[in-house]
Amino acid sequence: MYLLEKNCGKLTIGELFKKDLKIPSYQRPYMWNKKQVEELLKDFLEVFEKKVENKIYLIGNMIFLRNEQQLEVVDGQQRTITLALILYNLNNNAKQFLEQINISNPLSKKAIYENNLIINNFIGRFLVDDDKKESFIIFLKTNILITYITANTQDEAFIFFDSQNTRGKPLNRHDLLKAHHLRDTNLDTQKRVIYAKVWENYDxxxxxxxxxxxxxxxxxxxxxxxxxxxxxxxxxxxxxxxxxxxxxxxxxxxxxxxxxxxxxxxxxxxxxxxxxxxxxxxxxxxxxxxxxxxxxxxxxxxxxxxxxxxxxxxxxxxFDNILDKDILKFVDSLSIYLRDYFYASLFLYFDKFDDDKFCDFAYLILWLISHYRLNNYSVRYLGVRNFIKNYNIFIKLFFSYSSDELIDKINQMIKYELHVIDNSKVSKGIRKDYFLKIENNKYLLKIAKLVKD
Structure with a gap:
């Protein structure tokens, strides 16, 4: 097989499947659904049946990575596999490409099985006549086009990928991260497959x-x-x-x-x-x-x-199993910024000190959050940033040798730096509702002392 001689250009589907294509192990499972496959087939049929010359259908851009004599599909894997399934069901090659795909993932197996049924149903409805079927195959291989970019290194490929949004479902930043670490030259092929599979199995x-x-x-x-x-x-x-x-x-x-x-x-x-x-x-x-x-x-x-x-x-x-359900319910009612602040700080504590005085620390974080919430009419991004900056629990946590030392630092901060809130601030509106939640939660009841009687 030969490599593309230029870094960008266009290919017919027939030309595409003459290349030595490979789906890298870091790619997400094949997951195109019924709607996506039916929409693609419908588009193909509409263009095919138009009585015009030079019928062309462009299905978007793909990104390849040169890897010796192969082209790794960095972006476009969902479309490439779907096109291969269509050609395979039309009894027209692509078999070699499909055989090298790792379909051990149950999501991929399910999608391939279901999409084969959809494609066969399409052929049975619209391409019963052998001559029409043969004409459709020729149309697919000569009139369906992709544009492409070919990268020489994986980092270059991901730069190209990150700057575009194609019809296929794009890799998110987490999948890019997975791909970045799978390129470690110390990893053999078997380990790459193992780590890719473990990653795919995470929720x-x-x-x-x-x-x-x-x-x-x-x-x-x-x-x-x-x-x-x-x-x-x-x-x-x-x-x-x-x-x-x-x-x-x-x-x-x-x-x-x-x-x-x-x-x-x-x-x-x-x-x-x-x-x-x-x-x-x-x-x-x-x-x-x-x-x-x-x-x-x-x-x-x-x-x-x-x-x-x-x-x-x-x-x-x-961590998820040690948090009190009543507290979780209360925290999940907070704004996303305060909620993330709560969970992040407790997770760092749990990582460093395990569950030693965990509830004491959680209570102090809720005290700080409540002081901010009761003291402000609304929760704004910049306001929360300033709150974290002024009372940076994370730095205190990082530099504390023990849970006792940390809790003492926070207690001292609460005692000397957080003023008591005037009752008028919580007499109505959202802040009143928040204060009532505190008073009605026996775990949080002591936080009500933040407010003057």
Whole structure:
């Protein structure tokens, strides 16, 4: 097979499937639904049946990455697979391309099965006549066009990708992040497939919240960056692909780690000259909790990033189970900024101190939030940013050695820096409603002391 000779241009569908195409392991599952496939087939049929010469149908732009003699489909995978299914069901090649696709994902299997039925139904309704069917195949291969951009490096490909929005469902910033770390040259093909599969199995919304709220906000606020709008790709990408540990990641006795993400087994390799009687490797089962990472650390590339995410996916599940339901109901009624502030600060605390005096800390955070809410007529983005800046719990948390030290710092701040709110501010409107919620919640009742009688 030959490579495209130019970096951009156009291809017919017939020309496209003469290329040695590959769907990279980091791509999302194939998920085109009935509506999307039927709409595409309907568009093709309308153009096909028009009695005009030079009938052309453009289905958008695709981005390829040169990889030796192959072209990796960086953007356009959903359309490419759908086109291949159409040609396959018309008994006209694309079989070789479909055979190399990894369809182990159950979502992909389901979509391919259902879309094959849709395509066969379309053929049975509109292309019964053999001559018409053959003409339709010729039309597809010669009159359906794509435009393309070909990149020479993966970073270049993602720059192209990030600057456009095509008809196919685009990779989000989280999937770009996955792709970035899968390019680690130390990862063999089998490991890339494993990590891609583990990533796909994460609940997409939960992963989004973990990255954007529980991790990135903490990293921002500790660094005195008070923005709520985050770019997780920029935050978690790395130019360093190594699993060697520095002394801040651990007691300084380990030089390397290896984590089996499938079986959840962790191995820690001792530095030269350090020995235990049991040998120079410690192994743990159910080891996500022992992974030597912290929320605020710099991000190593490759599989270390996937271990990092694995740890915090696991920690988030434990975190969700220790929060009081009545408090959750109260917090979820807050504005999104105050709600994110609450969850981010508690997650950082839980990561550092586990559940030691967790409820005491949660109560103090609610005290601070309530002081802000009762003191302001409305919750505005800039107002919350200034509130976090003036009373930066995150920096105090980061530099506190123990939970006792942290809680004492916050109590002192509340005592000497937060003035009591005048009763007139909570006598009507939204602030009155908020104050009544506090008074009617026995856990929060003491916070009512924020207001003068």
């Amino acid at each position: 997409e919304e939960k992963l989004k919240v973990l990255l954007e709220v529980y991790l990135t906000l903490n990293r921002n606020f500790v660094k005195s960056n008070y923005k709520f709008d985050v770019d997780v790709y920029e935050e978690f990408k790395s130019n360093s692909f190594t699993s060697n540990l520095n002394n801040y990641n651990q007691p300084p006795i380990f030089k390397n780690i290896n984590y089996d993400v499938e079986n959840k087994k962790l191995k820690l390799m001792l530095k030269d000259g350090v020995e235990f009687k049991i040998g120079n490797t410690l192994s743990f089962d159910d080891a996500e909790q022992y992974l030597p990472f912290e929320i605020l650390q710099s991000i190593g590339g490759g599989e270390e990033f996937f271990w990092y995410i694995s740890k915090y996916i696991s920690l988030k599940e434990k």
